[in-house]
Every structure is written in C-alpha cells, then in structure tokens.
Amino acid sequence: MHAHSFSPDTTGLRRGCVLGLAASSTLLGTWEMYWLLSDWGLTAPEVVMLGLFALCFAWISLSFWTAVAGFLELALGGRVPGLRWPDAKEEAAPLNGRTAVVMPIHNEDPASVFANVQATYESLAATGRLDCFDFYVLSDSTRAEAWVAEELAWADLCQRVGGQGRIFYRRRSDNTGKKAGNLADFCERWGRRYDFMVVLDADSIMAGETLVKMARLMELNPRAGILQAPPRCVGKTTLFARLQQFAGRVYGPVVAAGAAAWQLGESNYWGHNAILRVSAFTEHCGLPVLPGQQPFGGHILSHDFVEAALMRRAGYTVWLVPELDGSYEQSPPHLLAYAQRDRRWCQGNLQHLRLVLAGGLHPVSRAHFLMGVMSYVASPLWLLFLLAGLGAALHGRVVDLESSMLDSEGALWLMGVSMAMLLLPKVFGLVLALARREEAERMGGRVRLVLSALAEIGMSTLLAPVMMLFQSHFVFGTLLGYRVSWTSQQRDDEELPWAEAARRHAVHTLAGVVLTAVVLVSSPGLLAWLSPVVVGLLLSIPLSVWTARASLGTWARRHGLFLIPEESDAPPVLTRALELAQRPLAPVEDGLERVLTDPRAHALHLALLESLPGSGAMPLVLASARRKLLEGTPEPLSTQEKTAALLDAETLTQARSRYAVRFGT
Amino acid sequence: MDPVMTPTFFPSSADAREALDAFFESFGFTTDADLSRLSAWVLGTRGQEARDAVELARARMEDWLSGVLGAGLARGGALLSRGRAAFVLCEAARWGADVLTLGPGEVPPELTRALRAAVPVPAPRELPTVMPEQQLVLWPLGELFRRWWRAGEPDVSISR
Numbered sequence: 001m002h003a004h005s006f007s008p009d010t011t012g013l014r015r016g017c018v019l020g021l022a023a024s025s026t027l028l029g030t031w032e033m034y035w036l037l038s039d040w041g042l043t044a045p046e047v048v049m050l051g052l053f054a055l056c057f058a059w060i061s062l063s064f065w066t067a068v069a070g071f072l073e074l075a076l077g078g079r080v081p082g083l084r085w086p087d088a089k090e091e092a093a094p095l096n097g098r099t100a101v102v103m104p105i106h107n108e109d110p111a112s113v114f115a116n117v118q119a120t121y122e123s124l125a126a127t128g129r130l131d132c133f134d135f136y137v138l139s140d141s142t143r144a145e146a147w148v149a150e151e152l153a154w155a156d157l158c159q160r161v162g163g164q165g166r167i168f169y170r171r172r173s174d175n176t177g178k179k180a181g182n183l184a185d186f187c188e189r190w191g192r193r194y195d196f197m198v199v200l201d202a203d204s205i206m207a208g209e210t211l212v213k214m215a216r217l218m219e220l221n222p223r224a225g226i227l228q229a230p231p232r233c234v235g236k237t238t239l240f241a242r243l244q245q246f247a248g249r250v251y252g253p254v255v256a257a258g259a260a261a262w263q264l265g266e267s268n269y270w271g272h273n274a275i276l277r278v279s280a281f282t283e284h285c286g287l288p289v290l291p292g293q294q295p296f297g298g299h300i301l302s303h304d305f306v307e308a309a310l311m312r313r314a315g316y317t318v319w320l321v322p323e324l325d326g327s328y329e330q331s332p333p334h335l336l337a338y339a340q341r342d343r344r345w346c347q348g349n350l351q352h353l354r355l356v357l358a359g360g361l362h363p364v365s366r367a368h369f370l371m372g373v374m375s376y377v378a379s380p381l382w383l384l385f386l387l388a389g390l391g392a393a394l395h396g397r398v399v400d401l402e403s404s405m406l407d408s409e410g411a412l413w414l415m416g417v418s419m420a421m422l423l424l425p426k427v428f429g430l431v432l433a434l435a436r437r438e439e440a441e442r443m444g445g446r447v448r449l450v451l452s453a454l455a456e457i458g459m460s461t462l463l464a465p466v467m468m469l470f471q472s473h474f475v476f477g478t479l480l481g482y483r484v485s486w487t488s489q490q491r492d493d494e495e496l497p498w499a500e501a502a503r504r505h506a507v508h509t510l511a512g513v514v515l516t517a518v519v520l521v522s523s524p525g526l527l528a529w530l531s532p533v534v535v536g537l538l539l540s541i542p543l544s545v546w547t548a549r550a551s552l553g554t555w556a557r558r559h560g561l562f563l564i565p566e567e568s569d570a571p572p573v574l575t576r577a578l579e580l581a582q583r584p585l586a587p588v589e590d591g592l593e594r595v596l597t598d599p600r601a602h603a604l605h606l607a608l609l610e611s612l613p614g615s616g617a618m619p620l621v622l623a624s625a626r627r628k629l630l631e632g633t634p635e636p637l638s639t640q641e642k643t644a645a646l647l648d649a650e651t652l653t654q655a656r657s658r659y660a661v662r663f664g665t
Numbered sequence: 666m667d668p669v670m671t672p673t674f675f676p677s678s679a680d681a682r683e684a685l686d687a688f689f690e691s692f693g694f695t696t697d698a699d700l701s702r703l704s705a706w707v708l709g710t711r712g713q714e715a716r717d718a719v720e721l722a723r724a725r726m727e728d729w730l731s732g733v734l735g736a737g738l739a740r741g742g743a744l745l746s747r748g749r750a751a752f753v754l755c756e757a758a759r760w761g762a763d764v765l766t767l768g769p770g771e772v773p774p775e776l777t778r779a780l781r782a783a784v785p786v787p788a789p790r791e792l793p794t795v796m797p798e799q800q801l802v803l804w805p806l807g808e809l810f811r812r813w814w815r816a817g818e819p820d821v822s823i824s825r
Contacts, residue, residue: 134789155754155785168788184796192792286796290803310799359805599693599753604785607750610743612787649746657687 007265008081018065018262025061025421029414030054036410037392045391052385059378060421062371063255067425070258074432080260083227083319084220091216095132097195099215099275101206102136104182106175107146108202110153113137115580116205118157121167123573124208132215135163136190139171140182144591144642147171148601153585155604170612173647179271180287180303187282194278195219201272204231207326207573214275214324224265225280225316226308229324230256231273233331234566234574237554238495240338240547243456244331246562249443250453251429256322265317266364271304273327277316281307284314290354295347295478302348305372306355309365328566328574334496334548335463336504339470346376346474379471386533393523415529426457442568444560452562462543465536466508496548498541505540512537592642596656609649622648629655681708681718688722692749693758702762725765732769733777738784751783 033053037046073080101120105113117135124130137154141147154169161167172185183199191197196218198211206229214227230252233245260267269276285307290297300306308318332338349372355361356369430453434440443449516534519527527534536543546552556562566574588594595605618640625641627633629651637645645651685704694700707722723745730748738747752758760776802808 136788155750155783158785159754159783162782164782164784165786165789168786170788187796188794189791190789191796192794193789282794282796284799286798288798288801354803355801357804357806359802359808599691603691603746603750603753607743607746607785608787610746611785653691656691 010081011264014069014262014264018069018258019062021065021068022058022061025065026054026058029057029061029417032410032414033057036414043392045388049385049388049392052381052388056378056381056385057418059374060418064421064425066258066262067254067428068258069261070254070256071425071428071432073257073261074253079323080257080264080319080321082264082317083217083224083321086216086220090220095129095212095215095219097132097215097219098193099133099196099198099211100136100186100190100194100278101133101198101200101211102138102183102186103200103202103204104138104140104179105150105202106140106179107143108141110146110149111583111585112581113150113202114153114157115577115583116200116203117167118161118580119573119577120200120204120206120208120211121161121163122208122576123206124211125161126572127208127212129208129212129215130166133166133211134194135167136186137167137169138182138186139169140175140178141171142175142643144639144646145588145594146591147646148591148594148605149585149588151604151608152588152601155600169608171608173643177287177299178301178303180300180307184286187278191278191282196275197278197281198275199272201329203330204272205234205328205573205577206273207571210324210326217321218275218277221317223315223317224319225277225311225314226269226274226318227324228267228269228274228318228320229327230320230322231270231327231329232325232564232566234328234564235330235578236333237550237557238333238548239550239552239556239562240334241331242553242556242562243459243547244338245564245566246452247426247456247460248331249564249566250433250449250456251426253322254425254429254432256320260320260322263320263364265319266312266362267308267318267320268368269304269308269311269318271302273329276311280311280314280316284316285310290351295481296351296354300348301351302345302372305349305352305368308368309355309358309361312362312365313360326571326573333494335466335544336496336500336548339467342376342467342471343474346471347478349373349376350475350478376471376475379468380475383468383472386530390518390522390526393526423457426453439565442563442565444563444568448560448563455561459543459547461532462536462539463547465533466505466540466543469508469511469537494548495550496545498545501541501544501548505544508537508540512540590642592637592645595646595652602652602656605646606649606652609647609652618644622651626651630658684719685722688719689762692726692752693756694762695758699758699762703765706762706766729765729769733772734781734784738781738786747784747786748780750785751780754785755779755783 030050030053033050037050042050079085101124103113103117114137117137121130121135124133137150139147139150141150150169150171154167158164158167170186172182175181177184183197187197196215198206198214200206210229214229217227218224232252233241233248236242236245287300287303287306287310289299292298312318332341352369352372356366430450433443433449434446440446440449444452512534515530515537516527519530519534553562557567570578594601596602621640621644625637625645628635628637628641629645645655682704685707686700689700689703694703703722704718707725708718726748727745730744734744734748734751755776757764757776757780760773764772764776
C-alpha cells in the first residue's frame with residue numbers, strides 16, 4: 001500500500017479545511033437546532049428530528065464547503081496539484097502508448113451510438129494522433145434487432161471513415177457481470193494490446209484533443225490509475241434536459257473543482273469519459289461477487305466506485321481532472337427517465353454500504369461509498385425529518401411549539417443558513433459565469449444568464465420534493481429487497497403523455513394533498529414554511545409533462561434562456577455528432593428476417609459470427625428454431641429461437657437459401 | 666462465340682448447378698449469364714456431385730480472395746465468409762463474373778481497393794490474459810474474529 005505517497009504537500013491542509021469546516025458547521029447547526037427544540041425539553045419526535053437534522057445538515061455542509069473550495073480554486077485560476085502536466089515540448093511529442101477507446105452498449109439506438117463513435121473518431125483523426133488509438137464497440141445487446149442493426153451500422157461506419165482495423169465491434173452473447181463484465185471480457189481478450197483504455201457510455205462524445213491530452217497525462221504520471229474527465233450534459237431539447245444542461249454547465253464546474261480540490265489522488269471514477277491504465281485495471285480491479293442475494297449481494301451493480309477504490313488500494317491514484325473539457329454526455333429527457341436512471345443508481349450505491357468497512361481501502365474511498373449512499377439516503381432522511389417535525393407539531397404542544405418556532409429568530413436563522421448552504425454553490429457558479437464576459441455572452445448575455453439561473457432555481461425547488469419521494473421510494477424499495485432490472489436508459493427526446501405522468505405522480509399529488517390538509521388542521525402557520533414542498537407535490541403531474549416538452553425547451557432556447565456555450569457555439573465534435581445522428585438509418589424490425597432476406601446483413605452477420613465465435617446457441621432451442629425455419633412449420637419463432645438461429649451459421653445458411661428461393665432476394 | 670452464353674461444361678446433375686448457383690448468389694451474382702460462367706469456372710468440363718461442386722467452388726473462391734485481399738486480410742480464419750461479406754458490402758458482383766477468373770494481378774485496382782476496405786475486421790488478434798477477481802474482506806474485524814475461531818472463509822469467494 002502507498003497511501004498518500006502520491007498526494008501533494010497540501011493534501012492535509014485541503015482536506016482539513018473542507019472536512020473540518022463541514023464538521024464544525026454540522027456541530028454548530030445541530031447545537032442551534034438542539035437549543036431550538038429543547039426550550040421545553042425534548043420530546044421523542046424531537047430527538048428523532050435532531051438526529052435526522054444532524055445527518056442532513058452534515059450532508060449539505062460537506063457539499064457547501066466542497067463548493068467553496070471549488071469556487072476558490074476556479075477564482076484563483078489554480079490547477080489541482082499532484083498531477084504532472086506536459087510542457088510545450090512534451091505536448092508536441094508523439095504519444096508512446098496505445099489507447100483503446102471502448103464503448104460498452106446494451107440495446108441502444110445504433111444511429112446515435114455510431115454517430116457518437118464517428119464524431120469522436122473524426123475529431124481524433126483531426127489531431128493527427130489517430131495511430132495511437134483503436135475504437136471498440138462492445139455490445140451486450142440482447143435484442144436481435146439491436147444486434148443486427150449494430151452490425152450493419154458498424155460496417156457502414158468502417159466503410160465511411162476507412163476505419164477497418166481501427167474500429168472494432170464485438171458482441172457477447174453471455175452478459176455476465178453486465179457493463180463491468182463486458183469491460184472485463186475486453187481486458188481479458190485484448191487488454192494486453194493497450195496501455196490505456198478510455199471508457200465511454202453509449203451517449204458519450206469526446207473531443208480528439210481531450211483524448212490525446214488524457215493519454216499524455218497517463219504517460220507523464222505513471223502511478224495514475226484513472227483520470228476522470230467531468231462530462232457536460234449536452235444535445236437535448238426538452239425543457240427538463242435543458243435545465244439539467246444549464247445547471248451542469250453553470251454549477252457543475254464549481255462542484256467538480258471542489259471535489260478535485262480535496263479528494264486529489266483519491267478521487268472517484270464515474271464509469272465513463274475516463275481513461276484507465278489497462279494493466280493496473282486488469283490486475284487489480286476484477287470485481288468480486290458479493291455473498292448473498294440482491295439487492296445487497298450478487299454482482300456489484302455500480303462498478304465504478306468500487307473499481308476506483310480497488311485501483312487506489314493497489315497503489316494507483318485516481319484523479320478527477322476538471323481542466324479536461326471536451327467531454328460530453330446526454331441528460332435524460334424528462335423527470336421520469338431521470339428517476340428511472342436514479343433507481344438503478346440508487347440500488348447500486350446502496351450496495352456499496354457493504355463495502356465501506358472492507359479491508360485495505362483508502363479512507364477517502366470509504367468516504368466515496370458513504371457519499372454515494374448519502375446522495376440517495378438524504379432524501380428519505382429529509383422526508384423523515386419533515387414527518388418528525390409534523391409529528392412534533394402534533395405532539396401535545398402544537399400551539400406552543402408553533403408560536404415559539406415560527407417567531408423564533410433562531411429558527412429563521414437556521415433555515416436561512418440551510419437555504420444559503422443549498423443555494424450558495426449555485427450563486428458561486430453564476431458569479432464565475434458572469435465574471436467571464438465571453439462565456440456569459442455565449443450563455444445569452446448576463447441578464448438572461450441571471451434570469452435563467454433564477455428560473456432554474458425555482459424549477460429545481462419545485463421538482464426537489466418529487467425527487468425526494470422518488471428517491472425515498474427507491475431507498476425503501478431496495479431495503480425491502482425489490483430488484484432492479486438494468487435496462488438501457490431512455491435517451492430520446494420523447495414527450496411524456498399526461499396519462500403516464502398521472503399514473504407515476506398520482507402518489508406524489510396525493511401526498512401533497514394530505515400534507516396540506518394535515519398542516520392546515522394541525523398548525524396552519526407551518527404551511528408557509530412547507531409551501532415549496534407542497535406546491536411541488538401538488539403540481540407534480542403538470543410539471544413532469546411540461547418539462548418533458550421539446551417545444552418548451554426550444555422556446556426557451558429561442559429566447560436565450562438556459563443557453564449553454566455548447567448550444568450557442570457548438571464545438572465541431574458535437575455539431576458533427578448531431579449531424580450524423582440525424583442521418584436516416586434503415587430500421588431493423590426483425591433481426592432474423594433481416595439477416596435472412598438482406599444479402600448484406602446475411603453476409604456480414606455470418607462473417608462476424610465465424611470470425612469471432614462466441615458461445616453457441618442452446619441445442620434444444622436451436623433444434624426448435626431449425627424445425628420451424630427449415631421444415632416450414634407455420635409457427636412463428638420465439639425471441640429465444642430467433643437468437644439461437646442468429647448464433648448458428650449453418651442454420652442461417654440453410655434458411656437463407658429457402659428465403660432466397662421464396663422471396664427472390 | 667461468347668463463352669458465357671454458351672457454357673462448355675456438362676455438370677453431372679442439375680443439383681450441382683443449383684448448389685453452385687446458390688453459392689454464388691450469396692456473393693451477389695444474380696444473372697444467369699454470371700452464374701453459368703461461374704459454374705464453368707469452377708467445374709470446367711468435369712461433372713461433379715453437388716457437394717463436391719460447392720467444395721470446389723469454396724476452394725476456388727478462397728484462392729481468389731487470398732490473392733486479392735493479400736496476406737494481412739486473408740489471415741485469421743473465416744476467409745471465405747469475410748471475403749464474401751466484403752464482396753457483398755462493396756457490391757463487387759457489379760463487376761461481373763469475369764473478375765473471378767482473373768489472376769490477383771489482373772483484378773482492377775479499384776475493385777481490389779474496395780474489397781480490401783470492405784473486409785469486416787471485428788477485432789484484432791486476441792492476447793488472452795486473466796482479470797483476477799479481487800478479494801474483499803467486507804468486515805475485517807469480523808474476519809479476524811472468525812479466523813480466531815477457525816470458523817471461516819473470507820467473505821468474498823472467487824466465483825469464476
């Protein structure tokens with residue numbers, strides 16, 4: 001172990017300041033709360049309230065002081081110490097290492113996936129360093145339609161850009177270990193060919209310059225195991241997605257710089273838009289299977305945090321590098337898609353609770369696990385805090401407590417401090433954006449920038465209680481043992497039907513109605529305090545539908561609201577990706593039929609099947625598929641049978657002859 | 666006299682011709698003239714059984730493909746299926762059946778280039794290694810205790 005051996009001299013000071021200030025703030029806040037609650041002695045609900053408040057306040061304190069650190073780092077123009085950056089001469093030198101750019105995919109839209117790959121590839125080619133990179137699309141797609149469409153899109157891409165022998169495509173028929181297993185399979189088969197590996201998500205786009213810079217940083221810092229480039233959300237048109245993009249663009253840099261400022265070489269890995277040292281990753285980051293059943297046992301779902309912790313345990317550093325721009329991803333199009341993604345992440349992060357005390361991990365790695373847990377558990381804690389507050393209000397001393405709390409300067413002060421801690425990080429981001437004239441211009445000008453920030457704060461305040469209920473549901477659901485299916489994420493800008501929103505938000509609306517009624521009956525004075533929560537819940541259905549509308553997002557964009565520089569002056573790699581994604585791609589309605597009727601799809605599929613054999617089809621299923629295909633049984637093939645047939649070259653060849661005769665193709 | 670229009674071979678069975686037609690159709694050849702020419706190219710004046718005829722056609726095509734694609738692309742197995750995919754993807758059948766009867770040096774360079782560029786190369790040669798599953802003792806104190814009681818295995822077992 002080499003704990004701290006790569007950390008800069010200021011590590012202790014930085015961590016001491018951020019963590020010390022967060023701890024002091026929490027103590028002060030909790031002390032103040034204790035005085036507020038204990039005027040007439042503490043009741044049982046108040047004791048619970050105090051404990052919950054301490055936890056929640058610790059969480060917002062840490063976020064706040066991290067943002068302060070980020071603000072100072074950015075305002076002073078400093079670069080996080082510890083990493084060695086290239087000088088001009090080193091920057092001009094050729095790269096020595098070889099890098100694989102890998103994109104694991106699972107039933108994604110091939111048009112969008114291969115548009116992103118092509119844009120990134122072309123951007124890299126423009127740097128003149130393409131020779132040091134290879135691209136791999138690592139498919140775990142289970143739907144035959146996605147599989148066949150990916151093959152065709154890959155072959156087209158290779159022909160279009162002359163990417164043969166540089167852009168590769170591999171499909172696994174066995175999805176063991178999900179994305180982590182997919183990457184492990186890559187490392188075990190081709191990892192030794194490469195020094196570094198850039199991991200992308202299906203919606204990731206990276207500028208060529210950024211890829212080159214990341215590879216060079218890895219060369220210059222031989223003990224660096226992972227460099228994470230913070231991705232920016234771009235490319236969506238719904239109001240919800242544009243709000244996310246705007247928030248990420250204005251406030252995100254402060255948060256990222258703050259995290260990097262105190263986490264230094266023990267930062268976290270977010271699973272994509274990062275470069276990894278392949279040998280270290282292969283040797284030290286093979287994920288264990290946790291004992292027991294899901295949700296806490298089995299395969300590790302959120303692999304990234306664990307891989308970062310294992311990498312650090314092995315003596316390699318993990319850096320979040322906010323200076324790396326040119327790293328992009330896409331936001332979910334609406335609140336429900338966002339919540340669906342959160343549900344997966346929630347279970348994955350809660351599973352990390354089991355790893356907090358695992359042997360040999362760096363303390364900051366343990367902190368990452370806890371922070372990941374808190375990012376979801378904070379919601380039910382706030383919810384319980386609210387309920388405990390209501391409970392306290394209903395507990396015998398309703399009138400006294402109400403009059404004492406609402407008139408109390410202390411209560412107002414504490415609420416003011418809490419609100420300030422939540423809002424100031426946004427103000428920091430806004431101040432920095434306003435201070436950079438050019439950037440502010442590209443975000444619609446200073447006036448619109450401020451208006452956008454105010455609107456975003458208002459909207460996120462309204463959506464926060466809905467997310468709080470969603471996340472509370474996910475946390476309790478996970479604790480009760482519900483399983484999560486890790487399907488692909490919705491990425492298209494689809495509008496949300498009213499019926500769907502009503503179905504999903506009915507409980508939230510009802511919670512708003514009940515909360516309003518209870519407060520009105522018990523202590524009407526509390527209603528003003530709870531109004532942001534109540535209004536958000538009561539309006540959850542229309543808010544969800546309206547923010548999912550691309551028309552509203554486009555309207556806001558036309559008026560210069562929530563504008564990000566990537567929209568007003570898009571980098572070439574994004575423009576290209578968008579242009580490519582809009583090219584029509586012949587849809588594959590039925591994968592098997594396409595392979596049997598389209599000579600291109602047939603020849604290509606057989607070539608890939610024979611060149612890179614995977615596991616074969618299940619004999620019984622294949623026999624059934626053959627019977628239906630070759631003996632002319634008029635029964636339709638099941639999904640499993642179609643997949644089995646697609647895995648067997650002989651069956652396809654024989655069936656193709658029949659189809660060719662029948663359809664003359 | 667056009668040798669394509671007037672084949673000079675007499676296959677022993679209609680099955681052989683049918684099998685050869687199916688084989689070359691998978692390369693994108695569709696006209697009767699092309700298919701007759703190709704049957705003649707494979708069989709010459711000999712008669713063959715259907716299975717032998719296809720084997721012969723495969724061997725001929727593999728020879729042709731390895732000559733045209735060059736050592737780099739011809740290496741690595743599945744030559745016929747990769748070559749056929751390239752043939753179909755770049756619509757080489759438009760050049761007519763005659764190109765297959767030409768030696769590697771005589772094939773039009775544009776076709777050679779197009780074919781080479783269209784060969785699907787799904788992945789480079791594998792360099793197998795093992796990604797060992799890491800041991801994580803989830804609760805080291807408990808583990809110490811268990812070991813003390815000689816009762817335990819580590820929390821996490823190797824599962825692969």
